[in-house]
Amino acid sequence: MEGHSSDAVIAIDKLVKKFGEKVVLNEFTVDLKRGENLVVLGRSGSGKSVLIKCVIGLMRPESGTINVLGEDVLSLDHDGLDNIRSRVGFLFQSNALYDSMTVKQNLEFPMRRHLKNIDFKESMDRIMDALENVGLAHTLNMMPSELSGGMQKRIALARTLILNPEIILYDEPTTGLDPITGKEITLLIKDIQEKYKTSSIIISHDMKCVKRAADRIAVLVNGSCYAVDTYDNLKRSSDPNINQFFE
Amino acid sequence: MRMPDSFNKYLDETGATSRFTYRYFHELVRPRYEIRQFLRQCYLIGYTSLPLIGITGFIMGLVLTIQLRPSLISYGVESQLPVMVALAIVREIGPVITALIFAGKISSSIGAELGSMKVTEQIDAMEVSGTNPFKYLVVTRVAASTLMLPVLVMISDAISLYGSYLGVNIRGNTSLRLFFFQVFQTLQFGDVLPAFIKTFFFGFAIGIIGCYKGYNSSKGTEGVGRSANSAVVVSSLMVFIIDLIAVQITDILGLN
Ligand SMILES: Nc1ncnc2c1ncn2[C@@H]1O[C@H](COP(=O)(O)OP(=O)(O)OP(=O)(O)O)[C@@H](O)[C@H]1O
Ligand SMILES: [Mg+2]
Numbered sequence: 001m002e003g004h005s006s007d008a009v010i011a012i013d014k015l016v017k018k019f020g021e022k023v024v025l026n027e028f029t030v031d032l033k034r035g036e037n038l039v040v041l042g043r044s045g046s047g048k049s050v051l052i053k054c055v056i057g058l059m060r061p062e063s064g065t066i067n068v069l070g071e072d073v074l075s076l077d078h079d080g081l082d083n084i085r086s087r088v089g090f091l092f093q094s095n096a097l098y099d100s101m102t103v104k105q106n107l108e109f110p111m112r113r114h115l116k117n118i119d120f121k122e123s124m125d126r127i128m129d130a131l132e133n134v135g136l137a138h139t140l141n142m143m144p145s146e147l148s149g150g151m152q153k154r155i156a157l158a159r160t161l162i163l164n165p166e167i168i169l170y171d172e173p174t175t176g177l178d179p180i181t182g183k184e185i186t187l188l189i190k191d192i193q194e195k196y197k198t199s200s201i202i203i204s205h206d207m208k209c210v211k212r213a214a215d216r217i218a219v220l221v222n223g224s225c226y227a228v229d230t231y232d233n234l235k236r237s238s239d240p241n242i243n244q245f246f247e
Numbered sequence: 248m249r250m251p252d253s254f255n256k257y258l259d260e261t262g263a264t265s266r267f268t269y270r271y272f273h274e275l276v277r278p279r280y281e282i283r284q285f286l287r288q289c290y291l292i293g294y295t296s297l298p299l300i301g302i303t304g305f306i307m308g309l310v311l312t313i314q315l316r317p318s319l320i321s322y323g324v325e326s327q328l329p330v331m332v333a334l335a336i337v338r339e340i341g342p343v344i345t346a347l348i349f350a351g352k353i354s355s356s357i358g359a360e361l362g363s364m365k366v367t368e369q370i371d372a373m374e375v376s377g378t379n380p381f382k383y384l385v386v387t388r389v390a391a392s393t394l395m396l397p398v399l400v401m402i403s404d405a406i407s408l409y410g411s412y413l414g415v416n417i418r419g420n421t422s423l424r425l426f427f428f429q430v431f432q433t434l435q436f437g438d439v440l441p442a443f444i445k446t447f448f449f450g451f452a453i454g455i456i457g458c459y460k461g462y463n464s465s466k467g468t469e470g471v472g473r474s475a476n477s478a479v480v481v482s483s484l485m486v487f488i489i490d491l492i493a494v495q496i497t498d499i500l501g502l503n
Contacts, residue, residue: 058371085375096372099363110376 007034008067009167009199010055015064017050024050025061026223032167032199037189039202039210041245042220048203049093051220052169055201056090057081069166086114089165093172093203095156097144104140107131107159114163130158134188150181157188161196168192170202174209186212207246219245267459271389274382284387292353292388293395300403303348308336308407312414329421332411333430338442341404343490346449349396350482354457357388358478361461362471370462385462389454396450397443437502445493449486456482 010032017025024047032038042048053059055066057073066073068084076084098106107127111118131137134154144152153173160168173189174182186209192198193213204210210217211231219226219234221241227234235246250258312332319325361384364370373380412426460478464470 053371056375058374082377085377088375090372090375092368092372094367096368098369098372099367100360109373109378113377 008032009034009069010201011065011067012051012055013065013067015051015054015061015066017047017054017059017061023223025054027064028220028224030218030225030228032201034199035193035197036215037193037200037202037213039204039214039217040220041205041210041217042203044205046220047223048220049171052090052171052201052203055169056085056088082114086110086163087166089160089163089168089198091156091160091168091170091173093175095144095152097152097156097159099144102141102143103131103136103147103155106144106155107162110159110163126162130162131155133161133192134158150177150185153177153181153185154188157185161192164196166198168198168200170200170204172203172205174204174206179208182206182209183212185209189213205245263463264456264459267462268455270381271386271455274379274386275390279379279382281383281387284383285390288387288391289395292391293398296349296352296395296399297402299348299352300345300399301406303344304341304403304406305410307340307344307403308332308410308412309414311335311340311407312411313417316414316418325419328415328419329411329426329429330433332414333408333434334438336407336411337404337434338438339490341407342400342442342446342449343486345400345403346396346446346453346486347483349392349399349450350453350486351479353392354453354478354482355475357392357454357457358461358464359471359475361385361458362464362474363468365462365464366466366468366471381462385458388458389451392454392457393447393450396453397446400443400446437497441493441497441502445489448489448493452485452489453482456485 008031012028012030015025015028016023028051030038030040040048040051050059054061055068055073057076060074069087071080071084073081073084098109101109104127107130108123111123111126127140128137131140134157136151136154136158139147139151139155144155147155157173170189173185177185189200189202190213193200202209202213204213214231216228216230217234218228219242226241227237227239234242237243312328315331316325316328319328319331361370364384370380370384373383408427408430412421412423415421415426457478460474460481461471464474
């Protein structure tokens with residue numbers, strides 16, 4: 001796309017999202033480059049979840065453009081959107097594991113839906129791979145409610161990985177976990193980036209996670225992208241809008 | 248002139264429910280069809296309600312018979328007891344009571360289930376997994392409850408009549424064959440058909456209201472509770488409203 005560096009896998013331009021009178025995103029602009037981990041930093045309620053839900057077409061912005069893997073998300077029809085969604089993984093803030101299904105069925109679901117005629121053996125192999133990636137192969141036949149919060153997060157991550165996405169959107173992957181589990185998840189995210197060469201947008205205000213995982217950080221203030229830079233550069237900044245996150 | 252807020256809210260809600268209903272029919276006819284989910288819901292909604300519906304139906308028939316006997320004796324028409332009870336059950340009490348119990352059980356559980364799926368982003372997760380959650384969750388549940396309630400009502404009616412037969416036999420003496428012979432001789436097409444048709448509308452209303460409340464649940468566990476609760480209240484009310492409309496229509500059509 002013109003105006004953006006050619007290696008951008010997601011290009012968000014002048015995104016505006018309102019709920020009634022309330023402006024949540026106001027001309028938000030940012031690029032995600034191939035292979036990088038971009039962290040979006042912002043206060044609670046600043047519109048971070050809304051931002052990545054717009055990227056995957058779960059919410060419709062009022063104006064602006066979103067380009068994902070060369071496709072203009074806002075002008076895609078149903079099938080086009082499905083195609084993009086099969087290439088972009090989404091880790092939900094609340095895990096969103098289907099609580100009426102076992103772990104196995106949870107992982108099967110996106111596969112059976114996106115790849116309509118995948119055979120049984122291949123799907124089983126992929127499930128075991130994904131579970132081993134997150135170290136939870138033994139939970140195959142358990143229900144999500146039998147798992148701890150950290151385990152649920154890892155299963156959700158396994159479900160996100162099962163379609164081998166090129167891009168992963170993480171919505172607060174470490175929030176609500178103890179520091180040790182949080183660190184494990186962060187390392188897992190780094191591993192995935194290196195192993196599968198994925199590009200990711202990570203939403204977080206857990207500074208330990210941010211420091212470890214981020215290649216670049218976008219600071220979301222008052223609905224727009226206030227600054228984009230590396231962790232070290234932002235930490236040195238004297239701007240109070242940026243400082244507040246690094247205390 | 249300004250309308251009071253509560254009235255505006257009522258109109259908003261009515262409008263939103265109508266759009267939701269329109270969307271249901273729109274998605275119902277368009278492929279792809281979630282047959283497996285539909286059958287699963289028929290099982291969950293229909294089969295698992297059987298014991299409850301059966302027990303209440305049985306008690307209903309028995310109690311009604313015992314209660315009616317003294318009045319009929321005082322008019323000297325005790326022999327008409329089976330017929331009176333059968334008419335009451337088949338035409339009115341069977342469908343309405345079964346629908347109310349169904350509303351209490353199904354509407355609230357659908358409301359709570361979809362509500363918690365909504366607030367824990369499971370519905371969003373379905374959507375990004377290449378599934379239309381409205382088809383997968385709403386269409387299957389509404390279709391299942393529309394089709395299962397009539398079946399449950401028929402079963403409940405039959406069990407009620409058996410309960411009534413036992414009730415008759417507490418003080419009197421009649422054979423099962425004689426009882427049902429008497430009942431079927433009096434029951435007319437016009438008694439059965441309108442009652443049967445309206446149960447589809449009951450089932451539809453109960454399903455769609457449960458789904459609407461759950462699907463539009465507000466954030467937080469409190470929102471889920473409120474969805475489940477108002478699903479039961481509104482769908483029970485709708486059962487009576489539909490019943491009222493149905494009786495007017497059958498009256499106009501001269502089916503009485
Ligand atoms: N469906 C919706 N309807 C109305 N307002 C909404 C909706 N979704 C989000 N909002 C509003 O948009 C704002 C941003 O919400 P969002 O969930 O993106 O916050 P967030 O940055 O992810 O916060 P957190 O860190 O707490 O998850 C909030 O003020 C919220 O009230
Ligand atoms: Mg959020």
